[in-house]
Amino acid sequence: MELTTILFYLFSIVTLGAAAIMVFSKNIVHSAFALMFSLMGVAALYVLLYADFLAATQLLVYVGGILILILFGLMLTTQGNTISFKSITVNLLPASVLSGAAAILLIYAFTATEWNLIETVDPSETIHDLGMLLMGEYILPFIIVGVLLLIAIIGAILMSTRITSTSID
């Protein structure tokens, strides 16, 4: 067996197993910790798909940014004793039936379709081409997404500061 095959199965098991632990864990902090391993596994899958820049971005933005944000939200929204970070689970049977049906339908659709495959090339790095695309063909979405991030930051700050002003009076 080739090394890439072994690595693919290893990282797939890490990703899916950590995601399953995240979904089925009773403790929310354990869920957030399992989500970190799942996101790292996804980044490793990006490396296997020769997307080096996206793997680095995934690690920086998701593991370094969004996960910390989620943990902060978790710490700020638990009432009373912090030992009991319980997550309530409802509708377990309908939810599992629906998500199982979605998985089976998606896998059937993916495997039944004849994809228009091409001969794969192994680029040594994608950063140069991505930068040329970002500053050329994709300049308008790039600017729009920058404005969107600015609006999101201003909105988040506005909403968070209104909490303190209303709770004082």
Next chain:
Amino acid sequence: MTEFSLIQWLAEPGLNHFLIVSAILFSLGLMAVLSKRNVIMVLMGVELILNSANINFIAFSRFTELQLDGHMIGLFVIIIAAAEAAVALAIVLNIFNRFNTVNLDDISSLKG
């Protein structure tokens, strides 16, 4: 003969393998969104769903003629996920301040 071809199919990870991994990841995210009643757990499920869509884009950009455009779409998905997480956490903090709970079933009034 068929068993041999199955082993051969398993030994060479191609487009379908990555698509199946992303499908299972999507169903796990859907499970978290549907069955959990903590707002933060629902947000984590949404992150899983966004990641599974991203795996699809990157796999297609390697194995079909989508090329680097798939990488660009994945990059924009990551940026929008970051913006979504920031705004959603601010909304969750506001909700907690007003209702003193993050259980979705208890947050049912529109007038506050």
